[in-house]
Amino acid sequence: MSTFPIVGDPARDDVVRRVNALVRLVPDYPQPGVLFRDITPLLADASAFADVVATMASPAHGPVDLVAGMEARGFLLAAPIATALGAGLVPVRKAGKLPGPLATESYSLEYGDASIEIQPFTIPAGARVLVVDDVLATGGTAAATVRLLRACGAEVVGLSFLVEIAGLDGRRHLEGLAIDSVVTVD
């Protein structure tokens, strides 16, 4: 299910065109065989950055209490999206960066393994949470984030990505959840 404006919307088509133009493709980074999607040029373009934040802050999920963003690039999108939605921010951090008490999950991503942590005391029971990240690749990071939030009693109302790498089929780990991506690439 997608809650972003339908294809054929000229404003939406323009955002997609600019995202595709501004996300840099870096072969063999951070390891051989990975085609890295570098969002830094997009962040540096004031107009494109603002339009992406507005697109990803879709009101279609209904009221949102908190936006969860994954370290590090997810923070860059989650913080302005939280402000746009009138929601708070939950930083989902790599292990060892937050003071406890903590909830922790381990996972695999396209180029390695990692653990992430959140502070459960920042999440009221039943809080409606939107998960935001720059890239959906294998889905390992996003699925671990959903597990963490649910373990803390949150309701995950949706996930919003800037770039979805369809060929890596991250959606298989996110069944039943509302997923939006500004652009989908092979």
Ligand SMILES: O=P(O)(O)OC[C@H]1O[C@H](OP(=O)(O)OP(=O)(O)O)[C@H](O)[C@@H]1O
């Ligand atoms: O779908 P997956 O295969 O799990 O990959 C997606 C994740 O990979 C990247 O984060 P990374 O761990 O490289 O951290 P960074 O944002 O600090 O660069 C990206 O920002 C996503 O969080």
Ligand SMILES: Nc1ncnc2[nH]cnc12
């Ligand atoms: N190909 C890729 N580009 C950017 N971030 C990623 N995270 C996982 N895979 C990625």
